Amino acid sequence: MSRRASILLPQMASALRKMARRGEGRVARLSDLEARILVELHLFGPLTMTSLVEILGNEKSQVSRSLQSLLAASLVDRGALRSPIALSAAGATLAQTIVGNAQTDAAKMVAGISGREQSQLVALLPRLWTTSCALLAEENGRQDRNPAPSFARINDQLMEQTTRIDLLPLRIATLGMLLQRSFFLTCRRAAGLPASEAVVLTHTWGHAPIQGDELARLIGRPKAQTDRTAHALVQLGLIHRKRALARHDWVYDAAPAGDDKWAVLQHELNRREEALLAGLTPCEASDITRILDSIHGNICSL
Numbered sequence: 001m002s003r004r005a006s007i008l009l010p011q012m013a014s015a016l017r018k019m020a021r022r023g024e025g026r027v028a029r030l031s032d033l034e035a036r037i038l039v040e041l042h043l044f045g046p047l048t049m050t051s052l053v054e055i056l057g058n059e060k061s062q063v064s065r066s067l068q069s070l071l072a073a074s075l076v077d078r079g080a081l082r083s084p085i086a087l088s089a090a091g092a093t094l095a096q097t098i099v100g101n102a103q104t105d106a107a108k109m110v111a112g113i114s115g116r117e118q119s120q121l122v123a124l125l126p127r128l129w130t131t132s133c134a135l136l137a138e139e140n141g142r143q144d145r146n147p148a149p150s151f152a153r154i155n156d157q158l159m160e161q162t163t164r165i166d167l168l169p170l171r172i173a174t175l176g177m178l179l180q181r182s183f184f185l186t187c188r189r190a191a192g193l194p195a196s197e198a199v200v201l202t203h204t205w206g207h208a209p210i211q212g213d214e215l216a217r218l219i220g221r222p223k224a225q226t227d228r229t230a231h232a233l234v235q236l237g238l239i240h241r242k243r244a245l246a247r248h249d250w251v252y253d254a255a256p257a258g259d260d261k262w263a264v265l266q267h268e269l270n271r272r273e274e275a276l277l278a279g280l281t282p283c284e285a286s287d288i289t290r291i292l293d294s295i296h297g298n299i300c301s302l
Contacts, residue, residue: 005285006179006272008292009128011220013176015299016169019105032173033058033066035098038075038087039170042095046084057132057174059181103166108302109295110165117291122165124280124288129171131276132178139185172295183272190268191261198265200229204239205262209253211244220300233258 020032030038033056040055041047049067053060067085070076075091078084087095110118180195187198203218204210215230216223230252233239238258241250254262277285 003289003293004269004273005128005289005292006183006269006276008289008296009132009172010176010180010183012292012296012299013173013180014220015296016105016173016176019299019302030094030098031066031069033062034070036170036173037063037066037070038091038095039098039102041076041085041087042092042099043167046086048082048084052085055174057177057181102169105302106166106168109168109298111298113291113294117287118165120284120287121291122168125171125175127279128175128276129178131278132175132182135272135275136178136182136185139182139189142189143185168295179272179276186268186272187265190264193261196229197233200226201233201238201258201262202265202269204230204233204252205254205258205266208239209251211247212250212252215252 017032020035036056037052040052044051044055047055049060049063052067053063056063067076067078070091071078074088075094077086077088113121183198184195187193187195191198191201193201199219200215203215207215207218210218212227212230213223216226219226227250230239230241230250234241236257238255238261240253240255242253243249244251277288280288
């Protein structure tokens with residue numbers, strides 16, 4: 001299975017969260033989402049909960065929990081329940097530090113990527129964002145959930161922010177979250193599998209046979225966690241496993257019983273990729289995927 005933009009973006013977002021956790025001392029031990037909330041309030045000024053959820057791409061419940069932590073730490077201020085949320089003086093100071101870190105991280109993310117390639121990426125980001133929202137809205141609609149946000153109220157300012165290369169970590173984090181949420185719903189609907197199992201199944205079938213450490217690297221999850229998920233798929237008869245001869249590891253392979261689910265997931269993966277890269281020539285799509293793959297590699301090496 002070749003590298004796909006629709007898979008690379010969530011993997012990049014996951015790698016950025018790991019990087020943020022490793023550098024948590026820089027941002028007063030804030031979670032990744034808490035740090036992103038402070039930055040968006042710094043960039044946009046006071047925001048309602050609805051607008052904040054739209055910009056971040058996370059579920060409203062996740063944003064609400066993080067806001068409670070920030071309120072308790074006196075880093076944000078809020079009047080009545082539905083009034084806009086704003087940075088406190090302490091929050092504003094901390095947000096400036098986080099923005100500086102994000103700019104430093106952005107420079108590291110695009111190391112080795114030419115200026116022309118960076119321009120290609122930032123020109124495409126707004127469209128990737130819009131399509132990611134549309135994919136989530138589509139899946140929500142199929143499952144009678146609330147539709148994804150449209151960014152109607154903040155569209156122009158948001159799109160201007162999206163094309164700033166120095167804010168790339170923040171925008172990739174949101175893109176990855178939007179795509180991840182829609183993929184989770186797709187896995188449930190199309191294959192009847194939780195997303196964790198669907199991701200392991202697609203990568204195992206796409207690269208079979210594959211060793212456990214390589215499978216974990218491709219997915220971007222800890223190896224022990226990947227092996228537990230793969231074991232559940234072995235129990236379901238959807239993949240096979242055997243001991244690797246050269247090292248203490250498992251080799252995973254496709255199993256005939258998993259053929260139907262793999263076919264369904266493969267169709268959905270192709271459909272999502274085509275939607276995300278619609279309007280690009282094959283050469284442009286290949287270039288963008290290669291650029292994203294290079295950025296992902298840079299993040300993982302930090």
